[in-house]
Amino acid sequence: MTTLSATLFLIGANHRTAPIEVRERLALTSNRLPEFHAQLDALKGLREITVLNTCNRVEFYGVAESPDTVAQLQQAFCAFQGLEPESFAAICRQVHGRAAIEHLLSVACGIDSQMLGETEILGQVKDAYAAAQGRRTTGPVLNRVFQKTFQYAKHVRTHTAINEGQISIANVAVDLALKIFGDLSSTRILLLGSGDIGEKTAKAFQSRGATSLTIASRTLGHAMELATAFNGTALPWEHVTEKLGDYSIVVGSTSAPDVVVTTADVVAAMKKRRAEPLFFIDLALPRDIDAGAAELDNVFLYNLDDLAKIAEENLAARTAQVAHARQIVGEKSEAIWKQVESQAGGGSPPTATQVQEPRSI
Amino acid sequence: MPDFTDRTWLWFATACYLAGFVIGSIALLRERRHSRALMFGVLFIGFALQTFGLYQRGLAVKGCPLGNTFEIFQFTAWSAIALYLVIGPTFRLSLLGYFTSLLAAVLTSVSLAIPAWDATRRVGIFGGNPWIEFHAAIALFSYGVFALLALTSTMYLLQVFSLKRHHLRGLFSFLPSIHDLDHINLRLLGAGVMLLGASLAVGSAYWVQDTATVNTAKLIITVALWAAYAVVLGLRLKELLISKRLAWTCIILFAAALLSLDAVNSSRPPLSPTPVKASR
Numbered sequence: 001m002t003t004l005s006a007t008l009f010l011i012g013a014n015h016r017t018a019p020i021e022v023r024e025r026l027a028l029t030s031n032r033l034p035e036f037h038a039q040l041d042a043l044k045g046l047r048e049i050t051v052l053n054t055c056n057r058v059e060f061y062g063v064a065e066s067p068d069t070v071a072q073l074q075q076a077f078c079a080f081q082g083l084e085p086e087s088f089a090a091i092c093r094q095v096h097g098r099a100a101i102e103h104l105l106s107v108a109c110g111i112d113s114q115m116l117g118e119t120e121i122l123g124q125v126k127d128a129y130a131a132a133q134g135r136r137t138t139g140p141v142l143n144r145v146f147q148k149t150f151q152y153a154k155h156v157r158t159h160t161a162i163n164e165g166q167i168s169i170a171n172v173a174v175d176l177a178l179k180i181f182g183d184l185s186s187t188r189i190l191l192l193g194s195g196d197i198g199e200k201t202a203k204a205f206q207s208r209g210a211t212s213l214t215i216a217s218r219t220l221g222h223a224m225e226l227a228t229a230f231n232g233t234a235l236p237w238e239h240v241t242e243k244l245g246d247y248s249i250v251v252g253s254t255s256a257p258d259v260v261v262t263t264a265d266v267v268a269a270m271k272k273r274r275a276e277p278l279f280f281i282d283l284a285l286p287r288d289i290d291a292g293a294a295e296l297d298n299v300f301l302y303n304l305d306d307l308a309k310i311a312e313e314n315l316a317a318r319t320a321q322v323a324h325a326r327q328i329v330g331e332k333s334e335a336i337w338k339q340v341e342s343q344a345g346g347g348s349p350p351t352a353t354q355v356q357e358p359r360s361i
Numbered sequence: 362m363p364d365f366t367d368r369t370w371l372w373f374a375t376a377c378y379l380a381g382f383v384i385g386s387i388a389l390l391r392e393r394r395h396s397r398a399l400m401f402g403v404l405f406i407g408f409a410l411q412t413f414g415l416y417q418r419g420l421a422v423k424g425c426p427l428g429n430t431f432e433i434f435q436f437t438a439w440s441a442i443a444l445y446l447v448i449g450p451t452f453r454l455s456l457l458g459y460f461t462s463l464l465a466a467v468l469t470s471v472s473l474a475i476p477a478w479d480a481t482r483r484v485g486i487f488g489g490n491p492w493i494e495f496h497a498a499i500a501l502f503s504y505g506v507f508a509l510l511a512l513t514s515t516m517y518l519l520q521v522f523s524l525k526r527h528h529l530r531g532l533f534s535f536l537p538s539i540h541d542l543d544h545i546n547l548r549l550l551g552a553g554v555m556l557l558g559a560s561l562a563v564g565s566a567y568w569v570q571d572t573a574t575v576n577t578a579k580l581i582i583t584v585a586l587w588a589a590y591a592v593v594l595g596l597r598l599k600e601l602l603i604s605k606r607l608a609w610t611c612i613i614l615f616a617a618a619l620l621s622l623d624a625v626n627s628s629r630p631p632l633s634p635t636p637v638k639a640s641r
Contacts, residue, residue: 161392161393164392165534176524176529178538179520179523179524179529179536179538179539180524180538180539180540181538181539181540182538182539182541183540275543275597275600275603275604277539277604294525298603298604300524300525302527309527310527310529317392317530
């Protein structure tokens with residue numbers, strides 16, 4: 001193996017190749033990572049390596065002297081994780097050269113993600129690269145490949161709508177709140193009930209700058225428990241109606257059989273709020289908020305179906321962008337490939353002395 | 362410099378405002394956000410050209426060019442653009458440049474397309490008194506503020522429609538938040554009332570000295586307009602007129618103000634010296 005087409009490799013498994021129960025066994029936990037890196041250091045012929053280890057993928061991007069080195073890496077990983085090599089081979093994807101670059105770029109710009117277009121993955125790839133740099137296991141090939149990948153991943157995101165519009169219900173709700181209030185830092189949020197989906201929505205609000213969160217539940221203990229977890233406050237259930245007007249955003253996620261907030265309650269709350277809008281997010285089934293409240297001026301009401309529909313529309317819009325994004329990924333991968341090929345001097349892999357002193361691994 | 366007439370410069374300015382609108386429309390059709398810097402640049406060039414055109418007109422009519430409907434429409438568009446160039450970068454309201462370019466393009470192209478509005482140029486209408494000229498200029502500038510208020514009110518209504526009817530894609534996805542639009546509406550309303558009030562105060566200082574020189578229809582319409590906007594401001598501050606009703610009121614008041622311009626202008630008595638025919 002002498003050409004870069006053969007020496008640059010990607011090997012690993014992800015959500016497309018392995019079901020969740022298998023991915024659970026593949027994941028490298030942070031406390032065991034140093035031990036595994038030590039094993040990689042011992043592999044002869046592995047010139048460069050970066051490990052991308054997220055909840056949905058374990059992938060190794062590297063430059064190896066021979067196919068044997070890649071096979072040894074695979075064996076070392078299986079032994080370390082207690083996997084049978086045959087089982088891993090069945091779910092493992094291995095590509096070389098330009099295809100490895102194209103895969104990395106697809107991953108970095110989110111088109112290979114389970115949640116199409118998500119942006120978190122780019123940060124994870126950057127972290128993986130930074131960690132590899134910290135261990136000095138990258139060299140001229142991976143340095144060029146990763147740095148150009150970051151640049152082109154941004155290009156793909158800005159030249160397509162691959163990451164526009166939220167595709168999770170909680171984030172759709174937060175986006176709608178931003179359309180009403182502009183900034184969430186001064187909004188007061190009331191969470192009715194302590195259901196799982198309400199909790200996720202509260203988390204999404206907090207992650208986007210909301211600081212004031214109040215939880216009301218029929219069982220005050222539950223409300224206080226959740227309030228402690230979210231650094232918020234608990235409101236006794238019997239005070240919900242009278243205090244409704246104090247909140248800008250009300251998230252309904254109770255399991256109550258009947259409506260919790262009636263239109264009359266909202267009319268009374270709006271007398272208190274006057275010019276300030278009130279946003280209801282009804283995630284409960286049966287619904288917590290009387291549908292009639294949506295007709296009131298300055299009141300905005302979205303239920304679970306409304307939010308799901310928006311999320312689906314956004315996903316469809318992102319999906320429609322995939323072909324365009326893939327076309328750019330293809331073009332940019334070719335560009336990176338040509339650069340690393342010419343850097344490697346027409347096909348020969350860089351030798352240890354040519355690289356900017358990566359640690360011998 | 363080529364020997365262009367003032368109207369030619371104003372046509373160039375209109376072309377820039379139309380270009381801003383086209384740039385924004387193309388971006389919206391592609392469901393992309395237009396470049397703020399590009400929009401600002403195009404409108405700034407249009408503003409510079411319009412300023413030069415109005416300056417030339419001012420030299421010809423020996424004063425601020427506010428003597429006929431054409432000039433008033435041009436000055437209103439100029440005021441709206443000037444205000445956008447000042448507040449646009451501060452408030453960073455998405456789509457404000459797009460809507461302002463549309464308004465300016467409509468006002469300027471309509472005024473240029475109707476020759477009758479510019480058939481007669483009134484020379485020296487302020488009699489060389491800079492205070493009266495100042496009074497007229499800030500009155501018209503307040504019209505620019507109210508024009509922008511009508512635009513932000515329209516954006517407010519569109520955003521409310523979008524959120525109420527769950528139409529969130531396309532143009533609607535780029536609109537500013539309801540909170541931001543309400544905030545800017547209140548500020549524009551306050552600024553417009555203050556400017557028009559100041560204009561009336563300056564004008565009244567001369568009116569009391571010589572009541573016969575002031576056109577009654579103009580006086581009544583202007584005072585009524587100011588009073589209407591002042592009442593709206595008061596009701597908003599007391600939170601009695603809010604949300605959609607406030608937005609609709611601001612749009613209707615501006616439409617009434619525009620419609621009244623022609624009536625005010627045509628009710629003016631002939632001036633001395635004799636008005637000059639416009640050169641095309």
